[in-house]
Amino acid sequence: MKAMLYADWMNFRQSIRSILFVLVVFAATALVWNKLMFFNFIVVMLSIMIPTTLFAADQAYGWNRLSLSLPILRRDVVGSKFLIGVLINLALLGIGSALASAYCVFYDSSTSLAEVLAGLLVCEAVSLLLMGVLMAVTFRFGIEKGRYIVMACVWVPVLGMFVLEKLPGFGEVFEAAARWLDAAEEARLGLLITAAVTVGVAVYLICYLISLKIYQRTEL
Numbered sequence: 001m002k003a004m005l006y007a008d009w010m011n012f013r014q015s016i017r018s019i020l021f022v023l024v025v026f027a028a029t030a031l032v033w034n035k036l037m038f039f040n041f042i043v044v045m046l047s048i049m050i051p052t053t054l055f056a057a058d059q060a061y062g063w064n065r066l067s068l069s070l071p072i073l074r075r076d077v078v079g080s081k082f083l084i085g086v087l088i089n090l091a092l093l094g095i096g097s098a099l100a101s102a103y104c105v106f107y108d109s110s111t112s113l114a115e116v117l118a119g120l121l122v123c124e125a126v127s128l129l130l131m132g133v134l135m136a137v138t139f140r141f142g143i144e145k146g147r148y149i150v151m152a153c154v155w156v157p158v159l160g161m162f163v164l165e166k167l168p169g170f171g172e173v174f175e176a177a178a179r180w181l182d183a184a185e186e187a188r189l190g191l192l193i194t195a196a197v198t199v200g201v202a203v204y205l206i207c208y209l210i211s212l213k214i215y216q217r218t219e220l
Contacts, residue, residue: 004080011057125200132207
């Protein structure tokens, strides 16, 4: 497992500059446009890039096929991808939280830091879910097909929201939901956030088990 983690990390290091560039762009956009949502995008969007980066590097160097012929445990190959993915994801969550906290303290003290961190935890749940699904899909269909499938999974709901927004009555429903969240007690919101994170972690673990079964059946 250590050897697999080291190999995946060395492959991932080549993309750190690109990820840092995107991170700086999101942080600068949050400050210029005064939109805290871009700190949430740091966690979600950059986390989605992790599986794509790892699998693309494997394909570029032929490791995705070579690993199938070597006397190594396939669970180590799969486990390494999922472990390094969640470690980098947690690092991004820490960076996003630090930037959001600095924003609330030094740039806009009127913004509730607790609400911002709560939003980041919800985005963490979403990122774990998407990362797990992306890895499972990539193990099953390969990097190219997997990329398109996950793009569809991300953009179809987004486009669906735009369509729903045009429907009569949707605005009232959305505003009612927003008022309910504003009026909800902290304990209830904490329970909802905990449930969201639990679902994200559960999906990530389930996708690991699915990926392991897929990879164990994969042949050259």
